[in-house]
Amino acid sequence: xxxxxxxxxxxxxxxxxxxxxxxxxxxxxxxxxxxxxxxxxxxxxxxxxxxxxxxxxxxxxxxxxxxxxxxxxxxxxxxxxxxxxxxxxxxxxxxxxxxxxxxxxxxxxxxxxxxxxxxxxxxxxxxxxxxxxxxxxxxxxxxxxxxxxxxxxxxxxxxxxxxxxxxxxxxxxxxxxxxxxxxxxxxxxxxxxxxxxxxxxxxxxxxxxxxxxxxxxxxxxxxxxxxxxxxxxxxxxxxxxxxxxxxxxxxxxxxxxxxxxxxxxxxxxxxxxxxxxxxxxxxxxxxxxxxxxxxxxxxxxxxxxxxxxxxxxxxxxxxxxxxxxxxxxxxxxxxxxxxxxxxxxxxxxxxxxxxxxxxxxxxxxxxxxxxxxxxxxxxxxxxxxxxxxxxxxxxxxxxxxxxxxxxxxxxxxx
Amino acid sequence: xxxxxxxxxxxxxxxxxxxxxxxxxxxxxxxxxxxxxxxxxxxxxxxxxxxxxxxxxxxxxxxxxxxxxxxxxxxxxxxxxxxxxxxxxxxxxxxxxxxxxxxxxxxxxxxxxxxxxxxxxxxxxxxxxxxxxxxxxxxxxxxxxxxxxxxxxxxxxxxxxxxxxxxxxxxxxxxxxxxxxxxxxxxxxxxxxxxxxxxxxxxxxxxxxxxxxxxxxxxxxxxxxxxxxxxxxxxxxxxxxxxxxxxxxxxxxxxxxxxxxxxxxxxxxxxxxxxxxxxxxxxxxxxxxxxxxxxxxxxxxxxxxxxxxxxxxxxxxxxxxxxxxxxxxxxxxxxxxxxxxxxxxxxxxxxxxxxxxxxxxxxxxxxxxxxxxxxxxxxxxxxxxxxxxxxxxxxxxxxxxxxxxxxxxxxxxx
Numbered sequence: 001x002x003x004x005x006x007x008x009x010x011x012x013x014x015x016x017x018x019x020x021x022x023x024x025x026x027x028x029x030x031x032x033x034x035x036x037x038x039x040x041x042x043x044x045x046x047x048x049x050x051x052x053x054x055x056x057x058x059x060x061x062x063x064x065x066x067x068x069x070x071x072x073x074x075x076x077x078x079x080x081x082x083x084x085x086x087x088x089x090x091x092x093x094x095x096x097x098x099x100x101x102x103x104x105x106x107x108x109x110x111x112x113x114x115x116x117x118x119x120x121x122x123x124x125x126x127x128x129x130x131x132x133x134x135x136x137x138x139x140x141x142x143x144x145x146x147x148x149x150x151x152x153x154x155x156x157x158x159x160x161x162x163x164x165x166x167x168x169x170x171x172x173x174x175x176x177x178x179x180x181x182x183x184x185x186x187x188x189x190x191x192x193x194x195x196x197x198x199x200x201x202x203x204x205x206x207x208x209x210x211x212x213x214x215x216x217x218x219x220x221x222x223x224x225x226x227x228x229x230x231x232x233x234x235x236x237x238x239x240x241x242x243x244x245x246x247x248x249x250x251x252x253x254x255x256x257x258x259x260x261x262x263x264x265x266x267x268x269x270x271x272x273x274x275x276x277x278x279x280x281x282x283x284x285x286x287x288x289x290x291x292x293x294x295x296x297x298x299x300x301x302x303x304x305x306x307x308x309x310x311x312x313x314x315x316x317x318x319x320x321x322x323x324x325x326x327x328x329x330x331x332x333x334x335x336x337x338x339x340x341x342x343x344x345x346x347x348x349x350x351x352x353x354x355x356x357x358x359x360x361x362x363x364x365x366x367x368x369x370x371x372x373x374x375x376x377x378x379x380x381x382x383x384x385x386x387x388x389x390x391x392x393x394x395x396x397x398x399x400x401x402x403x404x405x406x407x408x409x410x411x412x413x414x
Numbered sequence: 415x416x417x418x419x420x421x422x423x424x425x426x427x428x429x430x431x432x433x434x435x436x437x438x439x440x441x442x443x444x445x446x447x448x449x450x451x452x453x454x455x456x457x458x459x460x461x462x463x464x465x466x467x468x469x470x471x472x473x474x475x476x477x478x479x480x481x482x483x484x485x486x487x488x489x490x491x492x493x494x495x496x497x498x499x500x501x502x503x504x505x506x507x508x509x510x511x512x513x514x515x516x517x518x519x520x521x522x523x524x525x526x527x528x529x530x531x532x533x534x535x536x537x538x539x540x541x542x543x544x545x546x547x548x549x550x551x552x553x554x555x556x557x558x559x560x561x562x563x564x565x566x567x568x569x570x571x572x573x574x575x576x577x578x579x580x581x582x583x584x585x586x587x588x589x590x591x592x593x594x595x596x597x598x599x600x601x602x603x604x605x606x607x608x609x610x611x612x613x614x615x616x617x618x619x620x621x622x623x624x625x626x627x628x629x630x631x632x633x634x635x636x637x638x639x640x641x642x643x644x645x646x647x648x649x650x651x652x653x654x655x656x657x658x659x660x661x662x663x664x665x666x667x668x669x670x671x672x673x674x675x676x677x678x679x680x681x682x683x684x685x686x687x688x689x690x691x692x693x694x695x696x697x698x699x700x701x702x703x704x705x706x707x708x709x710x711x712x713x714x715x716x717x718x719x720x721x722x723x724x725x726x727x728x729x730x731x732x733x734x735x736x737x738x739x740x741x742x743x744x745x746x747x748x749x750x751x752x753x754x755x756x757x758x759x760x761x762x763x764x765x766x767x768x769x770x771x772x773x774x775x776x777x778x779x780x781x782x783x784x785x786x787x788x789x790x791x792x793x794x795x796x797x798x799x800x801x802x803x804x805x806x807x808x809x810x811x812x813x814x815x816x817x818x819x820x821x822x823x824x825x826x827x828x
Contacts, residue, residue: 088717169678170721172586254712263734264583266721269712295709298668298683302724303502305734307584307680310716320677320719 034058039131040355040373044093045085048356056096059128059135063110066141068123068134070103072154072349075358075371077186077248077271078314083359091127098129098373099314102144102153112138120144122153124326126318130352132375139323142330145338155187155344155370160333161326162270162313163191166246169329170309171266177243178203180234180260182253184220185212187370188270190345192246193219198341205234205242215368231256246270255294258306266307345369351379448472453545454769454787458507459499462770470510473542473549477524480555482537482548484517486568486763489772489785491600491662491685492728497773505541512543512787513728516558516567526552534558536567538740540732544766546789553737556744559751569601569758569784574747575740576684576727577605580660583743584723585680591657592617594648594674596667598634599626601784602684604759606660607633612755619648619656629782645670660684669708672720680721759783765793 035058043050061067079097081087105119115121115138122144123129123136144153167173173196181192184206193216196202206220207230213223224233234242243264245257248271257267296308316322336342347367350358351374358371449472457464475481493511495501519533529535535557537543537550558567581587587610595606598620607630610616620634621644627637638647648656657678659671662685671681710722730736750756761781764772765788772785 165678169586172583263730263736264579264739269716271716293711293713295711296722297707297709298722298724299707300724301722302683302685302726303729305724305726305730307721307723308710308712308715309721310712310714310719312716312719315717316677316719322677325678 037132038352038375039096039128040098040352041094042083042097045083045090048083048359050083050093051355051359053352053355056131058133061107061109061112061135064112064137065109065135066105066112066115066121066123066138067107067109068101068103068121068136068141069106070101070129070132070134070375071150072102072375073098073129073373074100074154074158074187075350075355075362075373076100076158077362080359080363096128096131098125098127098131100124100154100158101129101131101134102150102157103134103375106133109135109138114138115141115143120146120148120150120153122157124157124314124317126314130355130373139327140317142327142334145334148337151346151349151372151374152344154372155346156333156337157330158313159187159191159370160195160342160344161329162311163188163195164329164333165313165316165326166268166270166309166311167192167195167244170268170311171244171307173199173202173244175199176201178205178238178262179244179246180205180207180230180242180257181220181246182207182226182249183365184208184223185216185368186248186365187345187347187367188246188248190216190219190369191342194342195336198336203238203242205230205237209365212368231260234260241265244268254296258296258304258308261304261306263305264307266309268309268311270311347371349374349377351377353379451546452766452789453510453542454512454766455508456497456511459497459504462497462773464497464507465769465773467766467769470545472547475521475523475526475549478526479523479549479551480519480526480529480535480537481521481523482515482517482535482550482555483520484515484543484546484548484789485564486516486789487512487543487787488514488568488572488601489764489769489776489787490514490572491776494773494777510542510545512539512541512545514538514568514572515543515545515548516564516571517548517789520547523549523552528552529555529557534560534562534564534567536571538571538728538731540728544769544787553741554731556741556748559748562751565760565763565786565788566758568786569760570747570751571744572727573601573605573784574609574756574758575743576725577602577609578743578747579727579730579740580682580684580723580725581606581609581658583739584682584725585658585721587613587616587658589613590615592619592652592676593658593660594619594621594644594656594671595634595660596621596640596663597779598622598637599630599782600662600779601759601761601781602660602662604630604633604783605756608756609750612750617652617656619644619651623779626782645674648674655679658682668710672710672718672722675718675720677719678721680723682723682725684725761785763788763791765791767793 036055037058038053039056041052041054043052076099082090082097100123102122105115105117105121107117108115120143121141123134124140125134125136128134179192179196179202181189181204183189184193185208189206193204193206196204204220205222207224207226208216210225217223222237224230241260241262243262245260245267247253247257247267247269254269261267301308317326345368347369349372355373358373361367362371450469451472452467453470455466455468457466490513496504496511514537516536519529519531519535521531522529529552535555537548538554539548539550542548593606593610593616595603595618597603598607599622603620607618607620610618618634619636621638621640622630624639631637636651638644655674655676657676659674659681661667661671661681661683668683675681715722731740759782761783763786769787772787775781776785
């Protein structure tokens with residue numbers, strides 16, 4: 001394994017070097033002086049071929065930070081958008097993706113309080129999560145309950161906090177209300193369904209691909225195929241509509257979602273995954289998507305007594321400084337977890353080296369619950385017929401031909 | 415008084431007759447057979463000259479309705495917009511304006527439950543409030559507490575219900591939050607300030623004309639002139655902004671209001687009084703206002719973690735069937751009233767015949783608290799220098815000349 005890692009590092013750093021030019025030299029220099037770790041690196045924005053596992057200098061713990069020996073990382077749809085560069089103000093590549101990780105505290109910074117070496121923790125980070133070691137400011141780190149596994153923890157933090165804040169902070173979910181959630185089979189969708197079940201008599205309408213229905217039918221009240229005319233289906237059951245619509249797709253769904261709201265209902269946009277179609281997406285198609293999203297006249301909301309909200313947990317944490325509020329929410333969630341009222345749903349665990357396959361799976365919306373990168377896992381040898389090798393090709397429209405060659409599509413491990 | 419009333423009726427019905435053509439005959443016929451009552455009638459959309467007090471057939475109580483001998487009626491900014499026709503889907507004129515009234519139950523319909531003759535009540539109605547007798551469906555009628563006066567009741571229902579629902583149903587006001595309210599001196603503004611004071615440590619930023627500051631300074635935490643650069647002033651005190659913005663002006667204030675929100679903050683549009691400038695406003699300038707309102711991209715809300723809401727209590731009641739919810743809110747408010755935590759602020763009482771002067775006062779934003787039509791009040795003889803005769807003329811821009819002649823501006827009572 002160590003040998004394989006070293007081999008891969010050379011190959012991938014070489015490839016990254018072609019992209020970043022001058023930076024290559026400094027990376028090599030630093031490798032001699034500092035400890036190294038494995039990390040997933042995105043060499044530039046684009047297709048799966050931009051992802052590699054490589055060695056990077058291990059970060060040092062600054063004052064106020066917690067150094068975590070990572071066990072598991074969450075993989076979110078947003079990571080796919082980061083890879084494609086279809087997010088607002090993307091950082092410079094190369095970068096280490098990932099916004100959440102879990103592991104064991106290896107050391108703490110000088111002024112860091114509340115954590116000790118050996119603590120089992122989960123953390124939000126502003127990139128750099130997909131690595132063997134992560135340093136995170138203490139304000140974004142939370143202790144794990146004893147009975148929570150690292151896989152559960154990686155499926156817990158981001159999705160449950162987001163679901164909780166949308167339902168209870170923004171939309172004021174109460175007994176007897178109804179909720180429509182897109183991507184009911186996804187990790188946020190499953191968190192939403194579980195949190196709704198903590199209140200009496202909440203009706204959950206879920207949209208999901210038909211092949212997931214058998215697996216998730218017990219988690220929601222009504223389940224529809226994601227390609228169905230869900231407006232019609234929901235209104236057949238609830239002619240007045242629903243109290244809360246949670247939309248991670250954006251696009252034409254905004255208008256539909258608003259139209260489905262009861263008076264005083266709340267539509268929350270918490271993602272824009274419709275901006276992702278093929279493997280890559282140019283900045284211009286991103287900008288086009290932005291402008292094509294239907295804008296809303298406040299007077300329409302006034303006349304219809306409706307609420308439109310947006311929610312981005314990462315912006316809340318890293319741009320808007322709301323870590324204290326998130327900590328309070330996390331405390332409430334851990335309490336619900338202890339009471340066994342909620343339990344994260346894990347879809348699958350993947351080695352760092354399998355990040356492409358994992359990302360392909362979330363792209364294809366094949367997951368039920370959370371996709372997790374397990375840092376200690378060895379890659380599973382791929383079968384020749386593995387679906388992840390071909391499924392994305394069918395959706396390609398804008399992909400440059402060079403990205404489509406078989407070499408780039410091969411599983412990472414030789 | 416009776417003589418005066420009859421005299422006026424002839425004059426005004428004659429004027430209405432010119433507007434409605436064929437209807438005149440049937441009104442005259444019915445007058446002979448049914449009981450009559452005094453009512454304010456809007457003969458067509460436009461300036462103050464469209465308002466008259468006239469006699470109308472007294473309504474009969476249908477099943478499920480409550481017939482109220484009216485004592486007081488609330489006058490709201492929306493009534494001004496109705497007069498001008500600057501509302502969505504205005505009804506046909508002639509009509510009797512007014513959306514709320516208080517009085518004593520004179521009879522109840524066949525199937526009506528929960529009310530008895532002699533009950534002191536307040537009611538919401540979908541027009542027709544400004545009359546001596548009003549019939550309202552029981553779902554929109556609420557019993558008054560014994561210690562509440564009819565003037566207080568007319569200042570209570572619409573404004574406190576609206577303020578409560580915005581703060582607690584839509585925005586989820588909690589301890590320690592901050593609220594910005596436009597028109598802090600108005601009836602809704604004063605209700606907002608009082609409701610905010612029922613929670614610990616809520617900061618209220620109010621905007622009001624300077625001449626009101628002395629009178630209302632104790633009701634809010636910080637008071638600014640309505641023409642001040644309030645964004646700048648608020649940010650000097652609270653650099654992060656506020657949690658809730660309540661805007662009844664619309665127009666450019668929407669963008670400003672959103673920019674002033676903290677993350678997870680809520681902007682609520684509950685009126686569009688900027689659509690009213692001069693005495694009259696054409697439909698086209700209304701439509702122009704609608705289109706000039708800055709539309710909001712949901713993705714912006716997503717990135718900034720913000721909530722945009724609209725609130726129209728009348729639509730909620732009369733178009734969207736939420737009378738049961740409003741009843742629950744009214745119960746909570748009456749509880750707060752009983753506990754002496756809230757108390758409606760009455761600006762002034764006006765005879766029905768003084769409706770023009772009252773409306774002029776709300777147009778000029780001269781009121782502190784609620785303007786009330788007192789059905790039993792005799793008109794106060796006007797002084798030659800009364801400000802209501804001239805104040806609006808200064809703002810006239812689009813008024814057709816014919817509307818500006820002195821005859822129409824004279825106080826109604828001879």
